[in-house]
Structures are given as structure tokens and as C-alpha cells.
Amino acid sequence: MKKEQLIETSFEIAAERYAAVGINVNEAMERLGRLSISLHCWQADDVSGFESRGSELSGGIQVTGNYPGKARNIEEVRADISEATRYIAGRHRLSLHEIYGDFGGRAVDRDEVLPEHFASWIEWGREQGMKLDFNTTSFSHPRSGNLTLANPDDSTRNFWIEHTKRCRAIAEEMGKAQGDPCMMNLWIHDGSKEVPADRLRYRRILEQSLDEVFATPYANMKDCIEAKLFGIGLESYTVGSYDFYLGYGAKKGKIVTLDTGHFHLTENIADKISSLLLFTPEIMLHVSRPIRWDSDHVVILNDDLTELAREVVRCDALSRVHIGLDYFDATINRIGAYVIGVRATQKAFLQAMLEPAGQLRKYEDDGKYFERLALQEEIKSLPWSAVWDMFCHTNNVPVGEDYISGIQAYERNVTSKRV
Numbered sequence: 001m002k003k004e005q006l007i008e009t010s011f012e013i014a015a016e017r018y019a020a021v022g023i024n025v026n027e028a029m030e031r032l033g034r035l036s037i038s039l040h041c042w043q044a045d046d047v048s049g050f051e052s053r054g055s056e057l058s059g060g061i062q063v064t065g066n067y068p069g070k071a072r073n074i075e076e077v078r079a080d081i082s083e084a085t086r087y088i089a090g091r092h093r094l095s096l097h098e099i100y101g102d103f104g105g106r107a108v109d110r111d112e113v114l115p116e117h118f119a120s121w122i123e124w125g126r127e128q129g130m131k132l133d134f135n136t137t138s139f140s141h142p143r144s145g146n147l148t149l150a151n152p153d154d155s156t157r158n159f160w161i162e163h164t165k166r167c168r169a170i171a172e173e174m175g176k177a178q179g180d181p182c183m184m185n186l187w188i189h190d191g192s193k194e195v196p197a198d199r200l201r202y203r204r205i206l207e208q209s210l211d212e213v214f215a216t217p218y219a220n221m222k223d224c225i226e227a228k229l230f231g232i233g234l235e236s237y238t239v240g241s242y243d244f245y246l247g248y249g250a251k252k253g254k255i256v257t258l259d260t261g262h263f264h265l266t267e268n269i270a271d272k273i274s275s276l277l278l279f280t281p282e283i284m285l286h287v288s289r290p291i292r293w294d295s296d297h298v299v300i301l302n303d304d305l306t307e308l309a310r311e312v313v314r315c316d317a318l319s320r321v322h323i324g325l326d327y328f329d330a331t332i333n334r335i336g337a338y339v340i341g342v343r344a345t346q347k348a349f350l351q352a353m354l355e356p357a358g359q360l361r362k363y364e365d366d367g368k369y370f371e372r373l374a375l376q377e378e379i380k381s382l383p384w385s386a387v388w389d390m391f392c393h394t395n396n397v398p399v400g401e402d403y404i405s406g407i408q409a410y411e412r413n414v415t416s417k418r419v
């Protein structure tokens, strides 16, 4: 059978199987087509960015590996992301960090950055059909130290407050230009290797800094605050812990970013979605994959991811949950890393969209718990992959592993020549 025929025949059979449990596969595919995932620009160059100063990655995060072909400048980052999108169905977003500004080789310090440094990105995003999201950058700078917004030293703290305010103004310009709010994520590494004399002091300072930073209201950007468990070298105390930001977000109406690598490994991130939906305005996700720690492995289709996606869909919260990716792996082809992660995320959401939620709820209402569990189990092996293949096929992107050869060709012709 020809490949195309195989895809169609399998899809027809899958459509019938799903129809039997009350699911319309075409509706699920349309829904998936509308799902926008924010690609993190920093997978392309191992979180290096374009500051003229250049500096080592700090802030308790680490990239491992030195696979050849890393993007060395703004043109290469753009080319690689554009290449990645050739293998991904749908329209997606791009999440930029402040250090990825178009500084034209000039030294622009973090407290001097302006919207004009992102004008070419806004233009590029428009051409590519990618809306932009933004992130402040507190790490990899001579003033990063162990404390930024929570620093008792006025001069250092004010430097980072100024940086963060400017980033919000940039995000506002991005949002205005694209006619859609820019998600502005704030993550700082502030913490300490040993337990401080008291934990309250720095959290109080951070609260005040955030209040100051958020004092200006904007209409075209949304503030997201990202918590963390610990950083390398900052293992005993994290100022911006989950409790801290959950409290701040609930009290002050800010969006909490859930990075799936920022919790104890046995914690269930999916279980947090419904609570956040009740008490905070929206949710920002940083989909990552922790292995033993916040290792930022490439996102793959595993139980954590499918459960997370199912929970978002079950809560009917696709309009309130923003999906961004956050991982950095320098041991494999970096463009391939993007494609694997986005496609895995799409697969997880497709499975979620194919869940016969009505039937499950009915069993539950009727107290039929054996039936509910049985259906939950059977759902796992329904032919969702045939629907996935059809989704890729109708969106003119490679079906199955066919994208490997495209990425290999780009490596041969482009990235392997970067030395």
C-alpha cells in the first residue's frame, strides 16, 4: 500500500473507533491545529544570546554537550528556528530572552535595553507568522551574583528592577505590534547554597521589588512569575519558591509559570492546574523534562506530559493556559531537539482532545468506578497515532520519522559548516 493510502485507511479506521466512544476526530484535529506552542529561542544556541560582552551561563542552570552546529548569531538562530517550523504543523510562537536583542554588536547593558533592540525581531516574527513572548534575563551577567531582585544592596537591586521594568515595556511593544498579548516571564535565580540567617528577609525584599516592577499597568503584555525548587550552587534556599509565587500570584492577580522541571520529582504538575485556574488569572507552562533534577532534557511523550495535557483539556482551559517549552540540550542536533519537543507536546494534546470525557464523567456520576477505570485504560491504546499522522499529512509536514532526513540535510548543508 502506498504511504498516503496507508495514512488514509488507518485514519478511517481510527475515526470509527473514536466515533464509537463519542469522539469526532476531525474536531480534535481542528482544535489541535489552533494550539499555539511558544518555542524557546534558547535551545538554538545553548542559552548564549547576543550580548557583545558574552559570558558564561550562570544562575544555577546548566547546558551539557557540545554537539557541532550551534547557532552563533541572530541570523543563525532565526534560520534554525525557521527550519524547525518546517517540520511542525500549525502556527506557533517564539519566546525570546532579553539577551537575544538585536544589539548590532554594541554593548547594551541590561538596564539600558530598549524596545528598539527588538524591532527586527518583531518584524521577523511578523514575516514568519510567529507571535512573540518575552523573558527577563537575570543570569549570566557580572551583577547576577546569587541575588538580583531580592538583593539587600540598593544599587544591585535597583539595577535589576530597572532591567525588569524595561523588559515589561519591551513586551508591551511586542504585544501591541502583534495585536496579541506578549507573555512576559520573570524568572530569577536568587537563592543561597546554605540556609540563610533567616528566610523571610529576602522574600520580603523580593515582594517589594516585584510591587515596584509591576506598578506600571500595561494592556498588551501579561506578567508571569516562575518559581523554582533550587539551582546549582544555590541548593538550600530559593527566594522565589513555588509557595512564594503562588501566594504572590493569587494575591496580586499575576500568572504563575509552572516549569515542569521545577518541582520535587514525585510531584504531579498536572494536579496543580485546576487549583491555579481557580485562584490565579491564567497559567503559563514551561514544558521541560527533568531527569533526577531540573536537567532540561528534550521534551518527549511521557506520562507526565500526557497527564498535563489531559488536565488542561479536561479543565476546558486551553484559552487560559499558555504553553511554552523550556529545555536545552547541546548533545544532539539542536533543531531536531525543537522538533521532537514540539511534536511530543502536540501529540500529548491530541490524545487529550481525543479523550471521551463525557462518558468518563457519566460513569463517575453513576458511581461506576470499574467502568471508568476500564475506559481510562482502554483509551491509552485507541489509535490516536493514526489521527496524528493524518494531522501531519493534512498540514503538509512530514509524517512519522520522515522529518529525520530533512533535519539531516540541513545539518549537512548548514549547521555542520559552522566552525
Ligand code: RNT
Binding pocket: 042, 047, 061, 135, 187, 226, 228, 259, 286, 294, 326
Ligand atoms: C530556569 C528556568 C528559566 C530558564 C530560561 C532560560 O530554571 O526554567 O525559565 O530555563 O529562562
Ligand code: ZN
Binding pocket: 187, 226, 259, 286, 326
Ligand atoms: Zn523555565
